[in-house]
Amino acid sequence: MKSEKPLNLDAPERGARETLNQWVYRCLRHAVMIGRVPPGRALTIREIAEALGVSTMPVREALRRLATEQALEVRDNRRVLVPHMTAAKFRELCELRIALESHAAERALPYINANHMGELIVIDDRLDTANAAGDHEAVTGLNQQFHRCLYEANPHQVSMPLIESVWLQLGPFTRLALSKLQDFYTIDRHSQAIEAIRCQDPRGLRIAIEADIRDGVTHVGTAELLNAYIRSAGQAT
């Protein structure tokens, strides 16, 4: 018998038009994103299939997809697991996020209309509420929604899939960051971004986006906090 802990993935409702494949993907993605699967933990097809009550077929395709999105790592043993984080890798991912997203924001700027603005403001309000309530999961979700809404205003946009990949890789760790320093979120960078959009100021928008991203992670990236967490989580190979 394997002595691994019995990974419990809560399964959300299955959409009507949703294939089993997509449903399993959503389950696993969410589990990885919120850090429910510890890094280094081996994910076997049959175990997940049994846990979700499906055949192995949808599971292996979902695993493969997450692997090509860099959310999971396939060793040469053909074993699949959540890659473990290093301080250097974390830094690289953050810098990449900034490069990608400030670029995407600037390219979306000319396309943003009143509808987008309204939606951005609504999301930002909800975010403040969730932040005040200390609901970290909602904060993470709404934050992503805000950024997605901004970048997808560009109808020719092609960078969103890549950005999502970076989010996936940072996912479990940024969530930790939020839980450790919830009340650090004093300056609202989103309002700053909205203001820059209103003035059609590309440079200001880039700065706001970069600051927003950095706010979420610098406390982690620079401090020993990250290393402490990495050590605690990186028990497996």
Add this chain to the structure above:
Amino acid sequence: MKSEKPLNLDAPERGARETLNQWVYRCLRHAVMIGRVPPGRALTIREIAEALGVSTMPVREALRRLATEQALEVRDNRRVLVPHMTAAKFRELCELRIALESHAAERALPYINANHMGELIVIDDRLDTANAAGDHEAVTGLNQQFHRCLYEANPHQVSMPLIESVWLQLGPFTRLALSKLQDFYTIDRHSQAIEAIRCQDPRGLRIAIEADIRDGVTHVGTAELLNAYIRSAGQAT
């Protein structure tokens, strides 16, 4: 019967340690990259499976992987095809390439040692030879090799998979660009990049990379050439 043309994928040798999956993936990836599959052409699992003499299983996983890498598009019909290009999308992809790769180059700069330099110079020499011989396929391959060698010098690098995704999406079209304007490649931007590395000049390196990328595409992106090609290739839905 379907009236589609009988897509011929040349199958390279199968590696010894290579799974059928990886082999099929390589075949399809190459076919898409060099533009052997016309945009809009529907790719059915069974057809490819028969063409390559394998079961449907490896094919569908390869197709799925290429789809998550944005090299293929899955319609809501569940039909898979090479996405057709628009001028705006092409522009977005080029700008994204520049943003991603100049970032990756700058981040790799501090890690580049004599070994890397030597390899870069060798690749660049071979590239000149291939260019003089008019071998477009070799030029494309060596060009990618050059950039990959540069970015992967950074041991903590995380952007290479994303860059490859953009290459895949631009693949079929940049190849066309090269074939149309082979002799435009007068200024050697790679030498310029190598020189910037030698001086440890981040700004110079960024400029060289951006210029290198732009050189390959501006003649296409700005001109009606691209539109002409898009029209000619975009016959299907």
Add this chain to the structure above:
DNA sequence: TTTTTTATATTGTGATCACAAATCGGCAAG
């Protein structure tokens, strides 16, 4: 006790099959 070896169990890969959704064909009605 430590290391090597051997046997057992588990896992990923690939093939085949059943089924439902979608496509394509012709045919009839406008």
Add this chain to the structure above:
DNA sequence: CTTGCCGATTTGTGATCACAATATAAAAAA
């Protein structure tokens, strides 16, 4: 000639099975 409808076929999805590679465990040798 065009438009809408219905049947035949193709296609993707998901399940199940066989097999080889890998990992795990116990047993044997040092």
